[in-house]
Amino acid sequence: MTSGQIERRLRTGQWRRAARGVYQHAATDRTRLSRLLAVCLAHDALASHTSAAAIHNIDGYTLERIEVVVAAGRKLSVKGARIHKSTQMDLARSTVRMAIPVTGVARTVLDLAAVVNRERLDDTIDAVVRDGRLRLWDLYQVLVSHARRGRNGCGALRAALDARMGDGGVPLSRWSRMVADLLVESGLGQPRFEYPVHAFGGDFIAQVDLAYPDRRLAIELDSVRWHHNLRSFSHDRQRRNRLLLAGWDVLNFTWDDYSRRPNQLCAAVAAALAPAVPSSTKSVEKHVV
Numbered sequence: 001m002t003s004g005q006i007e008r009r010l011r012t013g014q015w016r017r018a019a020r021g022v023y024q025h026a027a028t029d030r031t032r033l034s035r036l037l038a039v040c041l042a043h044d045a046l047a048s049h050t051s052a053a054a055i056h057n058i059d060g061y062t063l064e065r066i067e068v069v070v071a072a073g074r075k076l077s078v079k080g081a082r083i084h085k086s087t088q089m090d091l092a093r094s095t096v097r098m099a100i101p102v103t104g105v106a107r108t109v110l111d112l113a114a115v116v117n118r119e120r121l122d123d124t125i126d127a128v129v130r131d132g133r134l135r136l137w138d139l140y141q142v143l144v145s146h147a148r149r150g151r152n153g154c155g156a157l158r159a160a161l162d163a164r165m166g167d168g169g170v171p172l173s174r175w176s177r178m179v180a181d182l183l184v185e186s187g188l189g190q191p192r193f194e195y196p197v198h199a200f201g202g203d204f205i206a207q208v209d210l211a212y213p214d215r216r217l218a219i220e221l222d223s224v225r226w227h228h229n230l231r232s233f234s235h236d237r238q239r240r241n242r243l244l245l246a247g248w249d250v251l252n253f254t255w256d257d258y259s260r261r262p263n264q265l266c267a268a269v270a271a272a273l274a275p276a277v278p279s280s281t282k283s284v285e286k287h288v289v
Contacts, residue, residue: 032063033098039081040101045070046094047102048084049111055102059127060120069103069111084111091145105133106142113160114153121160136164137174144182144262158259175221176209179258179265183210186266188273191219197243205242208250216248217272221258 020042024034036047036055045068046052053061066081071089086092093104103111105128113121128134139161147154173193180191195211197218198204210219220240243250249272257265 032066033100035080036063036066036068037100039066039068039078043068043070043076043078045083045101046089046092047100048108049082049115052102052108053112053124055097055100056105056108056133058105058108058124059131060123086151088146088151091142106138107146109134109139110142110146110153110157112153113157114151118156118160121156125160125164136161137178140259141178141181144178144259145185147260147262162259175255175258179219179221179253180210182258182262183266183269186270188266188269197246197248199242199246205246206239208243212273215273217269218243218248218250219269220250220252222252222254 024030024038036051039045040047047055047067048069049067050061050065051063051067054063066078067084068078068081069084069086069089069092070076072085072087074085076083076085092107094101095104096102102108109121109124109128112124116124125136125139129136139157143154143157143161147158176193180193184190189212191210191212193210194207195213195218196204196207197211206218208218209221211217220236222236240250240252251268251272253265253268
């Protein structure tokens with residue numbers, strides 16, 4: 001459509017201007033929803049925060065204000081709208097609801113954690129879990145993927161989730177998959193699950209939580225739920241020694257390592273997977289701790 005045709009429709013009253021480059025038929029009502037759509041279309045934005053919660057029909061939220069998120073670095077001000085800026089637009093998992101481009105449900109909960117109080121955040125988490133749209137570990141995963149880069153809301157969401165689950169609240173198999181997903185997203189390749197390790201003579205040593213067999217790297221996830229008494233502590237150390245004697249490196253991580261220090265977790269695995277430095281060029285002796 002040419003600019004002349006657009007101007008003719010505006011001049012005759014068929015259309016009205018809704019936002020920059022966005023037009024609305026005069027026969028349609030002006031609503032907060034149409035205003036939100038116009039802002040999103042005009043500024044390549046996504047409905048976010050409380051607006052996204054309302055669009056996703058999360059209990060306790062209505063479309064009382066226009067909130068959108070755009071890529072960081074843009075100078076943008078829109079009358080009657082609150083503009084959020086993000087360096088993590090690639091993680092937004094955007095979708096379209098009621099014709100509105102909007103952040104995904106899990107990302108929306110994380111965004112809300114930055115702007116609502118704890119009581120309302122708890123209610124929000126309860127709502128999305130109760131109606132089956134998310135599981136608690138889905139929220140842990142979105143928390144970890146964003147926390148690696150640092151952002152508002154992560155601390156509040158982590159506290160709310162930890163209060164529900166804590167160290168022993170995620171089944172070990174589920175936690176293994178969450179750690180594996182983190183490693184894959186970091187470009188470290190897919191580890192094997194519950195991998196059986198044998199000694200050089202063929203005797204079974206242990207089944208490790210995660211493994212990179214080609215690099216002889218075992219990853220053990222230490223949950224207080226499973227490793228809380230002296231007997232299990234002693235067994236774990238004997239098991240670890242047998243793995244080391246069989247030529248395997250062993251890395252141990254806790255729930256805190258995963259939920260609070262994912263960068264360090266990935267860095268440790270990356271270092272263990274790195275090709276060995278020839279002994280003639282080593283400047284630092286390698287120790288497994």
